[in-house]
Amino acid sequence: MEPPQLGLIEQSFNSRYSNWAREALDELPDNFTITDPCISGHPIVFASRGFLKMSGYSRDQVVGRNGRMFQGPNTCRRSVMEIREAIREERGVEISLLNYRKDGTPFWMLFRMAPVFGKDEGRVIHFVAVQVPILRRRQRRRNGEGLCGEILSNSCRREVCSSSSVELAGVSAADSDCRALEIEEKCEASDTEKQLAATAISNVLSVLTHYSESTGRLVCEKRFGPSLVSSSLHISLGRIKQSFVLVDPHLPDIPIVYASDAFLRMTGYARNEVLGQNCRFLTGVDTDPSALHQIKQSIQAQQACSVRILHYRKDKSSFWNLLHISPVRNATGKIAYFVGVQIEEGSVDRHGLSPEMRQLSVVGSIKVAVRSSSMSYSIH
Amino acid sequence: MMLRIKRVPTVVSNYQKDEGEDAARRGGGCGRNCLQKCCIPGAKLPLYTFKRAEEIPGDKCVLEHDDNQAPVAFLDSLLLGQWEDRMQRGLFRYDVTACETKVIPGRCGFMAQLNEGRHLKKRPTEFRVDKVLQPFDGNKFNFTKVGQEEVLFQFDASEDGEVQFFPDAPVDADSSPSVVAINVSPIEYGHVLLIPRILECLPQRIDRESFLLALYMAIEAGNPYFRLGYNSLGAFATINHLHFQAYYLAVPFPIEKAPTRKVTTLGDGVKISELFDYPVRGLVFEGGNTLQDLSNAVSDACIFLQDNNIPHNVLIADCGKRIFLLPQQALGEVSSELLDTQVNPAVWEISGHMVLKRKKDYEEASEENAWRLLAEVSLSEERFEEVKALIFEACSYTLSEKEDEHLTQGAGDDKPPLEGTGSINKGRNCNMVSGTQECLVLQ
Numbered sequence: 001m002e003p004p005q006l007g008l009i010e011q012s013f014n015s016r017y018s019n020w021a022r023e024a025l026d027e028l029p030d031n032f033t034i035t036d037p038c039i040s041g042h043p044i045v046f047a048s049r050g051f052l053k054m055s056g057y058s059r060d061q062v063v064g065r066n067g068r069m070f071q072g073p074n075t076c077r078r079s080v081m082e083i084r085e086a087i088r089e090e091r092g093v094e095i096s097l098l099n100y101r102k103d104g105t106p107f108w109m110l111f112r113m114a115p116v117f118g119k120d121e122g123r124v125i126h127f128v129a130v131q132v133p134i135l136r137r138r139q140r141r142r143n144g145e146g147l148c149g150e151i152l153s154n155s156c157r158r159e160v161c162s163s164s165s166v167e168l169a170g171v172s173a174a175d176s177d178c179r180a181l182e183i184e185e186k187c188e189a190s191d192t193e194k195q196l197a198a199t200a201i202s203n204v205l206s207v208l209t210h211y212s213e214s215t216g217r218l219v220c221e222k223r224f225g226p227s228l229v230s231s232s233l234h235i236s237l238g239r240i241k242q243s244f245v246l247v248d249p250h251l252p253d254i255p256i257v258y259a260s261d262a263f264l265r266m267t268g269y270a271r272n273e274v275l276g277q278n279c280r281f282l283t284g285v286d287t288d289p290s291a292l293h294q295i296k297q298s299i300q301a302q303q304a305c306s307v308r309i310l311h312y313r314k315d316k317s318s319f320w321n322l323l324h325i326s327p328v329r330n331a332t333g334k335i336a337y338f339v340g341v342q343i344e345e346g347s348v349d350r351h352g353l354s355p356e357m358r359q360l361s362v363v364g365s366i367k368v369a370v371r372s373s374s375m376s377y378s379i380h
Numbered sequence: 381m382m383l384r385i386k387r388v389p390t391v392v393s394n395y396q397k398d399e400g401e402d403a404a405r406r407g408g409g410c411g412r413n414c415l416q417k418c419c420i421p422g423a424k425l426p427l428y429t430f431k432r433a434e435e436i437p438g439d440k441c442v443l444e445h446d447d448n449q450a451p452v453a454f455l456d457s458l459l460l461g462q463w464e465d466r467m468q469r470g471l472f473r474y475d476v477t478a479c480e481t482k483v484i485p486g487r488c489g490f491m492a493q494l495n496e497g498r499h500l501k502k503r504p505t506e507f508r509v510d511k512v513l514q515p516f517d518g519n520k521f522n523f524t525k526v527g528q529e530e531v532l533f534q535f536d537a538s539e540d541g542e543v544q545f546f547p548d549a550p551v552d553a554d555s556s557p558s559v560v561a562i563n564v565s566p567i568e569y570g571h572v573l574l575i576p577r578i579l580e581c582l583p584q585r586i587d588r589e590s591f592l593l594a595l596y597m598a599i600e601a602g603n604p605y606f607r608l609g610y611n612s613l614g615a616f617a618t619i620n621h622l623h624f625q626a627y628y629l630a631v632p633f634p635i636e637k638a639p640t641r642k643v644t645t646l647g648d649g650v651k652i653s654e655l656f657d658y659p660v661r662g663l664v665f666e667g668g669n670t671l672q673d674l675s676n677a678v679s680d681a682c683i684f685l686q687d688n689n690i691p692h693n694v695l696i697a698d699c700g701k702r703i704f705l706l707p708q709q710a711l712g713e714v715s716s717e718l719l720d721t722q723v724n725p726a727v728w729e730i731s732g733h734m735v736l737k738r739k740k741d742y743e744e745a746s747e748e749n750a751w752r753l754l755a756e757v758s759l760s761e762e763r764f765e766e767v768k769a770l771i772f773e774a775c776s777y778t779l780s781e782k783e784d785e786h787l788t789q790g791a792g793d794d795k796p797p798l799e800g801t802g803s804i805n806k807g808r809n810c811n812m813v814s815g816t817q818e819c820l821v822l823q
Contacts, residue, residue: 073667074667077666077698077701077702078636078637078640078702080698081604081632081636081637081698084604085632088630236630304468326464326468328477329475329477329478331480331481331482332480333477333478333479333480333481333494334478353457353458353461353545353547354547356465357458357461357462357465358457358461359461360460360461360462360464360465360468361456361457361458361460361461361464363460363464364459364460364461364463364464364569364570365456365457365460367464367477367569368460368569368570368605368628368629368630369630371477371481371568371569372605372628372629372630372631373630375481375482375483375491375631
């Protein structure tokens with residue numbers, strides 16, 4: 001997986017928040033990261049100084065990467081799943097998690113994440129994640145015994161069992177001795193640590209809200225207003241690299257409700273120029289009307305079709321579009337959208353998949369995304 | 381109303397027919413473009429070859445795209461594209477995306493689907509359901525009889541350590557190819573069958589090599605919402621020809637969300653936990669120093685179960701990082717009033733995905749109903765403890781074969797006691813301790 005271009009990362013932050021935002025964030029003592037779920041790979045776009053110190057990495061090593069880089073063999077998979085689901089459902093989550101520093105040492109931290117919504121878009125534009133190291137060891141005591149776990153050959157385990165030595169040692173020393181221990185236990189954060197997390201999140205969100213005002217692209221902590229396409233679907237669709245649009249046949253004039261970045265690049269339009277428009281803006285003088293007719297008929301018959309149609313970019317240049325259209329149903333079983341997948345005639349796929357197969361795979365991915373995202377009763 | 385267990389197998393291929401019909405047509409040549417000697421020579425199918433873990437430095441699993449934000453992986457695209465192609469060619473018995481589906485309200489999040497077309501009205505011939513191991517029967521339907529159009533691609537390890545795709549590779553019978561085929565009665569979009577070494581006609585039973593292949597597929601797809609499942613005979617496997625199933629569903633499965641209690645760690649680093657607060661008792665395998673270690677631990681456990689006639693299901697989740705093993709009650713012991721025709725508690729149902737035939741059942745589907753149905757096939761607590769202990773013995777027995785210098789006790793010595801706990805602490809450095817060890821409860 002190639003890391004996304006630095007340009008996109010910079011853009012993610014700078015288009016939202018004024019220049020002073022970075023400074024303000026750098027002044028906060030907390031450990032946190034800001035990620036952008038709409039960029040492929042859901043990368044970190046900002047990491048605080050505290051976070052870099054805690055993890056042992058430099059800024060360059062972290063920005064552009066996904067948070068899983070801090071996970072390791074003993075990170076609880078179920079906890080990772082909970083975080084993944086929170087992202088998908090665009091809500092917050094607070095959970096203890098085992099992470100790994102650059103030098104490979106594991107450490108427990110309280111992970112608290114909150115979504116940041118764009119006021120205009122009504123969907124998540126960033127996630128803020130705060131990490132509070134769990135210093136005080138909270139062990140579960142059963143039957144009056146000390147720590148539970150397995151019989152291990154590590155001889156220092158007994159010494160480490162007593163809480164006094166753990167408190168003296170501090171985090172890093174305790175880590176290397178307790179490595180075997182940490183693997184087994186789930187660490188619960190103290191109330192103090194939870195409070196720290198809550199305060200940190202609040203600090204970061206305040207800064208972001210405040211500094212988004214000057215760019216005019218406001219952000220807020222709660223979703224504001226309806227969105228054309230549900231946010232969790234938006235995130236799934238963002239993974240698909242090919243050119244495609246989703247249109248809604250239930251709205252008047254069948255407008256585009258989603259357009260991929262690749263579509264915008266291919267046609268030369270900006271997103272706000274295409275959303276809400278019917279696809280006919282792509283046609284021009286020499287477009288064959290019978291191809292258009294075929295498309296219209298397929299949509300009415302609720303069937304898939306492939307046409308070769310002459311389309312025009314914003315700069316008026318034309319190209320042959322191998323267009324594939326297919327109905328897409330949601331969890332109710334009824335058609336929710338039609339997808340149009342564009343391939344410019346003559347383009348080649350490095351894997352050797354034929355254009356038809358590439359298009360079909362986009363259709364498949366979208367069908368899975370739309371069906372799944374509309375299943376959960378808890379979303380919207 | 382009570383959800384009931386049914387025993388009618390599903391039709392997974394358009395070529396799966398009644399024995400009678402089939403025999404009558406077997407007069408002349410096949411003409412069906414199948415995968416048997418009649419049609420294989422000259423056959424071509426796409427071929428995807430994956431890189432084996434040991435050919436990559438470091439832990440391959442760590443490199444995988446394990447969240448839903450990763451770019452679409454290649455195998456993902458190939459599988460989805462091929463599937464959509466077959467959909468548009470009309471090879472499926474119905475459009476599964478036209479089947480209404482929902483998450484049942486409740487804390488578990490069971491999923492229900494209204495699917496009237498999945499189960500047959502009439503009953504095709506079955507094999508006996510009381511034996512987990514049964515020999516392959518060439519007369520019955522098997523996957524070499526499917527039409528080649530139902531096969532999406534061959535799936536095998538790469539020879540030169542590189543992931544490769546050949547859109548049009550000859551099917552080389554001598555290399556014993558493994559294939560991915562469609563399930564014509566899909567439970568969800570992308571429902572496929574992985575058939576290891578299809579031409580060898582292996583019966584439905586786990587072996588180490590085949591299980592490892594299934595694990596590789598989960599890893600290669602790189603999508604935590606693409607899961608693989610296995611049903612043993614007696615646990616609602618439909619066909620006695622070795623196969624795994626897989627499909628996409630981008631929501632968490634109830635079984636994945638169930639809390640687990642750590643039980644032990646094997647010497648090779650494989651961590652075993654057990655489910656609790658879930659209607660079916662089962663084990664979860666994770667970790668392992670290498671992929672093979674994890675794969676072998678699960679395979680060995682399955683082999684033990686099948687050798688001891690204990691029906692079981694396996695779910696491979698989280699891109700192969702979490703594997704669930706669920707032993708089932710022998711069908712003969714489930715109360716007869718429940719052996720009616722409604723729901724097959726096979727691996728997907730047990731994981732929390734129910735396919736319902738009647739609108740009424742779908743509308744009235746509740747967490748309690750689902751729970752009660754699944755609890756019926758779970759082993760009792762007592763029996764599960766016994767089986768668990770025996771599984772660990774089976775795993776440690778295999779370890780003892782590897783660790784020659786620590787072989788102070790043969791497997792034949794000191795059989796563990798079976799009353800309740802089955803403690804088998806042999807004091808070696810494989811960290812085997814009994815299931816009654818107190819462990820932290822993950823909230």
